[in-house]
Amino acid sequence: MIYTCTLNPSIDYIMNVEAFEAGALNRAKETFYYPGGKGINVARVMKRLGVKTKALGYIGGFTGTFVQQFLNQESIDHAFIETSQTTRINVKLKSNNETEINGPGAEISEPLQEELLEQVRKLSNKDTLVLAGSLPSSMPSDFYITMASICAENGTKVVADTSGTALEQLLGHPLFLLKPNHHELGELFNVEIDSKEKAVLYGRKLIQQGVEHVIVSMGGEGAVYVGRNQEMFANVPKGHVKNSVGAGDSVVSGFLAALENEETIEQAFRYGVASGSATAFQDDLCEKEDVERLLTEIHVSNIN
Ligand SMILES: Nc1ncnc2c1ncn2[C@@H]1O[C@H](COP(=O)(O)OP(=O)(O)OP(=O)(O)O)[C@@H](O)[C@H]1O
Numbered sequence: 487m488i489y490t491c492t493l494n495p496s497i498d499y500i501m502n503v504e505a506f507e508a509g510a511l512n513r514a515k516e517t518f519y520y521p522g523g524k525g526i527n528v529a530r531v532m533k534r535l536g537v538k539t540k541a542l543g544y545i546g547g548f549t550g551t552f553v554q555q556f557l558n559q560e561s562i563d564h565a566f567i568e569t570s571q572t573t574r575i576n577v578k579l580k581s582n583n584e585t586e587i588n589g590p591g592a593e594i595s596e597p598l599q600e601e602l603l604e605q606v607r608k609l610s611n612k613d614t615l616v617l618a619g620s621l622p623s624s625m626p627s628d629f630y631i632t633m634a635s636i637c638a639e640n641g642t643k644v645v646a647d648t649s650g651t652a653l654e655q656l657l658g659h660p661l662f663l664l665k666p667n668h669h670e671l672g673e674l675f676n677v678e679i680d681s682k683e684k685a686v687l688y689g690r691k692l693i694q695q696g697v698e699h700v701i702v703s704m705g706g707e708g709a710v711y712v713g714r715n716q717e718m719f720a721n722v723p724k725g726h727v728k729n730s731v732g733a734g735d736s737v738v739s740g741f742l743a744a745l746e747n748e749e750t751i752e753q754a755f756r757y758g759v760a761s762g763s764a765t766a767f768q769d770d771l772c773e774k775e776d777v778e779r780l781l782t783e784i785h786v787s788n789i790n
């Protein structure tokens with residue numbers, strides 16, 4: 487079973503504003519509320535792609551109730567730990583460009599941290615745990631490492647979709663999949679990644695540190711896959727980008743969903759990229775039929 491863990495979920499409040507002006511009264515022409523947080527996005531997309539998951543993490547307050555009700559309506563299984571604090575609201579302001587304001591997240595007490603670790607201890611070598619997104623600022627920065635170490639003891643596969651210190655600290659632990667974008671990968675090694683060749687070079691360094699599959703997404707410039715025996719490049723289909731929120735999470739979902747359906751690594755990589763683009767081309771997360779329509783526009787080539 488695939489479990490997603492969102493330590494810091496959100497409601498994503500999407501505001502479409504025609505020509506945003508800082509310091510002035512702006513009126514949105516359209517707004518949307520979606521449950522958010524990277525692990526929750528992964529769970530929602532996997533459900534649409536036909537794969538069952540269970541969402542873990544912390545939830546609380548009226549915003550937490552909204553998130554849980556939304557997931558219930560979409561028949562997404564979850565076992566969140568309730569906190570007395572309100573789940574954050576992240577503002578996604580879409581105008582000529584995209585501006586995001588993400589909240590710091592709730593305070594998570596030590597007993598609640600222990601409760602989540604207990605859930606992780608129950609996972610087996612048949613399970614996969616997706617650790618996705620930021621840690622609330624109150625949590626120890628090595629919490630992902632604690633979770634990854636428990637998983638290593640039990641043979642549970644770990645997928646990580648995070649950035650900054652949390653990502654840096656995870657390196658050296660056995661990881662099944664890492665999906666940094668090219669900025670996040672560059673930040674890890676203090677370099678600028680501006681070509682697929684550089685993405686491969688630094689992707690290989692992740693493989694040397696114990697990662698099994700690396701996908702480096704480069705927005706509209708395509709994506710690179712680096713594995714132990716295979717390196718590939720995929721273009722992205724052409725289309726109008728409406729919403730990049732959750733596009734990276736959709737790449738993770740598409741890749742994992744295809745592997746669950748026993749596709750090859752190449753096909754899973756193509757499916758991941760198609761899922762990312764299908765999300766980028768619409769307001770909410772992708773639907774299966776959009777993903778499958780885009781598959782034919784994605785060409786995967788071996789590198790070297
Ligand atoms: N301009 C684009 N055209 C087509 N597809 C795109 C475009 N930008 C992003 N995508 C799709 O979204 C995926 C993820 O994009 P990106 O590299 O920006 O990752 P990310 O920064 O992790 O995403 P997110 O915005 O969710 O944090 C890409 O691999 C691609 O499939």
Ligand SMILES: O=P(O)(O)OC[C@@]1(O)O[C@H](CO)[C@@H](O)[C@@H]1O
Nearest residue numbers: 522523524576588619620731732
């Ligand atoms: O603050 P974090 O945890 O880094 O990112 C949270 C977030 O921006 O990531 C998702 C998109 O990937 C959104 O649903 C959510 O608002």
